Amino acid sequence: MDSEILLEVKDLHVEVDGREILHGVDLVLPAGETHVIFGPNGSGKTTLLMTLMGFPRYKITKGQLIFNGKDITHVPLDERARLGIGISFQRPPVVRGVKLREMVRSSLRAKDDKGLINELAKKANMTDFLERDVNHGFSGGEIKRSELLQLLAQGPDMVLLDEPESGVDLENIALIGSLINELLEKKHPIRERKRGGLVITHTGHILDYVNARTGYVLCHGRINCTGDPRDMLETIKHNGYQECVECPRKI
Numbered sequence: 001m002d003s004e005i006l007l008e009v010k011d012l013h014v015e016v017d018g019r020e021i022l023h024g025v026d027l028v029l030p031a032g033e034t035h036v037i038f039g040p041n042g043s044g045k046t047t048l049l050m051t052l053m054g055f056p057r058y059k060i061t062k063g064q065l066i067f068n069g070k071d072i073t074h075v076p077l078d079e080r081a082r083l084g085i086g087i088s089f090q091r092p093p094v095v096r097g098v099k100l101r102e103m104v105r106s107s108l109r110a111k112d113d114k115g116l117i118n119e120l121a122k123k124a125n126m127t128d129f130l131e132r133d134v135n136h137g138f139s140g141g142e143i144k145r146s147e148l149l150q151l152l153a154q155g156p157d158m159v160l161l162d163e164p165e166s167g168v169d170l171e172n173i174a175l176i177g178s179l180i181n182e183l184l185e186k187k188h189p190i191r192e193r194k195r196g197g198l199v200i201t202h203t204g205h206i207l208d209y210v211n212a213r214t215g216y217v218l219c220h221g222r223i224n225c226t227g228d229p230r231d232m233l234e235t236i237k238h239n240g241y242q243e244c245v246e247c248p249r250k251i
């Protein structure tokens with residue numbers, strides 16, 4: 001492979017509260033690429049992203065995570081964020097007493113810069129939300145834009161997105177798509193792109209906006225299939241996931 005490898009997941013086994021959820025996941029994300037994760041409810045998609053981010057509840061019992069050439073299997077969450085991993089949650093919490101502006105400021109890798117915060121908020125159409133408590137009373141679409149605004153401030157090398165389009169109307173999906181593309185440096189020439197993304201999607205709407213190279217189907221804590229994400233989505237739409245579960249070509 002000519003491109004640099006951003007993330008390598010090797011034989012990953014993960015337990016949550018004593019129950020094994022991931023039973024040996026392998027994947028490789030080259031720098032500059034976006035990969036998509038499909039899979040039925042409860043198959044372990046969120047578990048995978050939370051484990052990559054380093055939430056302590058998700059215990060790696062076997063396997064290895066290599067990020068930018070460094071073994072991060074036992075590196076804690078805050079250090080992973082400093083190394084350049086960022087996440088947008090499926091259902092982010094309300095943070096009472098913390099204004100969105102403060103949250104964005106704390107995410108900024110660059111020095112505090114009021115001008116930059118305002119500029120990013122404008123891009124995410126979140127200017128009117130900066131003085132409100134994080135996610136308090138935000139609609140589904142506003143929450144997703146707030147998450148992406150924080151990621152834009154952080155500027156991570158690897159972006160983990162858990163259902164970025166859920167609860168977002170069709171008009172706002174275009175905006176969400178353009179924010180994701182900005183995060184993933186879509187305007188840069190391919191060879192210069194250093195960032196990568198892993199995106200969980202159920203509907204696949206985001207594929208209309210984001211240039212995703214590879215898709216995975218995760219079933220019962222294992223990757224059953226890898227391929228072109230648009231083809232996979234078509235098959236899933238027609239046949240559902242049962243075919244993936246029973247597929248004799250399982251990898």
Ligand SMILES: Nc1ncnc2c1ncn2[C@@H]1O[C@H](COP(=O)(O)OP(=O)(O)OP(=O)(O)O)[C@@H](O)[C@H]1O
Binds near residue numbers: 017044
């Ligand atoms: N604390 C826990 N104790 C036991 N099981 C758990 C715990 N947390 C998660 N699980 C289980 O792990 C499995 C995987 O959950 P996960 O949220 O990763 O699935 P998912 O593929 O993201 O699902 P969805 O598409 O519904 O968001 C589920 O069966 C869930 O109930």
